[in-house]
Amino acid sequence: MKGPLSGLARGLAVTLATLGRPVVTAEYPDVTPTLAPRSRGVIALLEENCTVCMLCARECPDWCIYIDSHKETLEVEGAARARQRNVLDRFAIDFSLCMYCGICVEVCPFDALFWSPQFEYSETDIANMTHEKERLREWMWSVPPPPALDPGAPVAKEVDPSGRPARTAGATRAERPERPERPERPERPERAAGATRAERPERPDRADRPARRTPSPTTAATTPPTTPPTTPPPTPTTPPTPTPAPPPQDEP
Amino acid sequence: MPEALEVVLRAVAVLAAFLVLPLLVGQTEHKVMAHMQGRLGPMYAGGFHGWAQLVADGVKFAQKEDSVPAAADRTLFRLAPGIALVPYLVAMSAIPLAPGVVAADVDAGLLFVLAASAVAVLGILVGGWASGNKYSLLGGMRTAAQLLAYELPLVLAATSVAMAAGTLRLSGIVEAWQPWWLLWQAPAAVVFLVSAVAELQRPPFDMPIADAELVLGAYTEYGGLRFALFLLAEYAGIVVMSGLFAVLFLGGWSGPFPEALGWLWTLAKTGLVAVLVIWIRVAWPRMREDQLQALAWKVLVPLALAQLVLTAALVVAL
Numbered sequence: 214m215k216g217p218l219s220g221l222a223r224g225l226a227v228t229l230a231t232l233g234r235p236v237v238t239a240e241y242p243d244v245t246p247t248l249a250p251r252s253r254g255v256i257a258l259l260e261e262n263c264t265v266c267m268l269c270a271r272e273c274p275d276w277c278i279y280i281d282s283h284k285e286t287l288e289v290e291g292a293a294r295a296r297q298r299n300v301l302d303r304f305a306i307d308f309s310l311c312m313y314c315g316i317c318v319e320v321c322p323f324d325a326l327f328w329s330p331q332f333e334y335s336e337t338d339i340a341n342m343t344h345e346k347e348r349l350r351e352w353m354w355s356v357p358p359p360p361a362l363d364p365g366a367p368v369a370k371e372v373d374p375s376g377r378p379a380r381t382a383g384a385t386r387a388e389r390p391e392r393p394e395r396p397e398r399p400e401r402p403e404r405a406a407g408a409t410r411a412e413r414p415e416r417p418d419r420a421d422r423p424a425r426r427t428p429s430p431t432t433a434a435t436t437p438p439t440t441p442p443t444t445p446p447p448t449p450t451t452p453p454t455p456t457p458a459p460p461p462q463d464e465p
Numbered sequence: 466m467p468e469a470l471e472v473v474l475r476a477v478a479v480l481a482a483f484l485v486l487p488l489l490v491g492q493t494e495h496k497v498m499a500h501m502q503g504r505l506g507p508m509y510a511g512g513f514h515g516w517a518q519l520v521a522d523g524v525k526f527a528q529k530e531d532s533v534p535a536a537a538d539r540t541l542f543r544l545a546p547g548i549a550l551v552p553y554l555v556a557m558s559a560i561p562l563a564p565g566v567v568a569a570d571v572d573a574g575l576l577f578v579l580a581a582s583a584v585a586v587l588g589i590l591v592g593g594w595a596s597g598n599k600y601s602l603l604g605g606m607r608t609a610a611q612l613l614a615y616e617l618p619l620v621l622a623a624t625s626v627a628m629a630a631g632t633l634r635l636s637g638i639v640e641a642w643q644p645w646w647l648l649w650q651a652p653a654a655v656v657f658l659v660s661a662v663a664e665l666q667r668p669p670f671d672m673p674i675a676d677a678e679l680v681l682g683a684y685t686e687y688g689g690l691r692f693a694l695f696l697l698a699e700y701a702g703i704v705v706m707s708g709l710f711a712v713l714f715l716g717g718w719s720g721p722f723p724e725a726l727g728w729l730w731t732l733a734k735t736g737l738v739a740v741l742v743i744w745i746r747v748a749w750p751r752m753r754e755d756q757l758q759a760l761a762w763k764v765l766v767p768l769a770l771a772q773l774v775l776t777a778a779l780v781v782a783l
Contacts (some may be wrong), residue, residue, distance in 0.1 A: 221748070222748060228502075229744070232501045236500060238505040
């Protein structure tokens with residue numbers, strides 16, 4: 214019988230089938246939700262990595278990042294002149310303005326900003342949604358280690374230079390030849406699954422980085438090392454090829 | 466003296482059933498409806514799966530202000546929840562659970578229960594009229610229209626069973642009931658169930674309440690304990706109608722197990738019908754007012770009359 218009765222029967226069938234299925238209710242405060250990898254909960258700041266380059270504040274579409282800093286002059290024994298470096302005084306993100314686009318995380322050249330899945334920071338007053346660098350630094354502890362590449366994801370250009378065409382002098386983008394075929398996937402299965410640190414021989418030892426960045430032993434003592442031993446896992450997100458050491462912060 | 470004691474005992478038993486069973490149906494509705502919609506329903510009150518949700522609701526309702534609108538007819542406004550609730554208590558006392566297990570084995574029990582439950586609907590009409598609010602009045606009028614339309618098929622369907630059994634006594638009907646009546650009285654059962662749900666103004670026949678357009682109709686001006694009484698009346702109505710359905714069409718305490726467990730059969734059948742009423746509510750959308758009337762007069766009444774003819778023919782032939 215087609216008509217109203219079949220519709221009624223379908224309604225009963227649908228509700229009965231739903232009764233038999235597991236519920237979709239998330240018992241949130243009682244059960245912590247399983248969040249997707251790369252969940253955008255809050256932006257954490259690894260203060261030690263920040264060089265006050267202001268790129269994040271400039272790129273922020275909402276202008277919700279507030280940065281204050283001052284220059285400190287360091288008298289270096291035996292150097293020709295005093296060295297200067299930036300000291301971060303204030304780094305605050307107004308999460309009532311933030312639209313969680315992640316541009317600041319993307320543009321940060323020194324891996325000082327990270328996405329944390331932590332989302333339980335609601336406030337009763339909108340003015341309290343501005344969080345200072347201490348709170349942002351605390352959130353670094355909740356930043357998960359970088360997830361492994363998806364199965365079948367292309368190998369990063371930095372790791373796999375063979376897949377890149379040779380750059381000819383003066384060649385514009387439009388004239389670039391077609392990319393040659395990548396080597397077959399199965400050849401490097403362990404890379405695609407997420408290369409571990411031990412398998413990257415070209416990677417410099419972290420410990421000697423601060424020494425290269427600040428050659429003077431006196432400054433090395435005053436400046437916090439780029440990666441103190443307390444740093445949580447995310448720091449390995451630095452690309453495997455050694456980043457060029459930041460230019461010395463000297464005044465010309 | 467023992468006779469007086471027995472009367473008191475029976476009254477207390479009915480009152481206990483009257484206070485417990487509607488809450489049980491309400492809690493079942495909470496949970497079954499939630500799971501039919503992929504939700505969990507109440508989970509906190511009472512600790513275990515929110516079993517005390519309705520108790521908590523009752524406490525909340527009791528704490529609320531008892532306000533009467535200025536334009537309302539004060540006496541009637543205060544009286545209406547009682548008019549809606551008490552008849553179901555009276556009706557419940559006449560529904561038998563097992564042979565002898567009935568508060569009052571009335572001779573014309575079927576008539577008594579139907580009459581009492583019809584009075585209960587009047588409580589809503591009174592409330593709608595007394596509220597002095599246009600939505601309440603509209604809701605009350607729709608209630609009245611629905612009562613007029615669905616009382617007839619309800620009574621006709623019940624008459625069919627009474628005719629088949631040859632008695633108006635509810636326990637007599639159960640004794641005369643035989644399993645093949647399930648088929649014989651099936652149209653009457655459908656008509657009775659649909660009319661009962663409409664009489665209770667449960668979805669899909671909740672046009673008089675229609676919270677989206679009439680802001681709960683007759684209940685608009687009610688709050689606190691009086692509103693809770695209306696709610697209780699609705700669930701008590703489900704219990705009474707489900708019990709009546711189980712007794713009339715499902716054979717009450719007839720079942721495979723020993724006679725002593727008969728009351729359990731009646732309760733189980735009542736519960737099953739109550740769950741069906743809840744299920745219907747979840748599955749189907751609300752009907753329009755004209756569709757409501759059309760269903761009653763063009764479908765249910767002719768169907769009930771045809772069933773009556775069939776029953777009469779078989780009763781005469783057998």
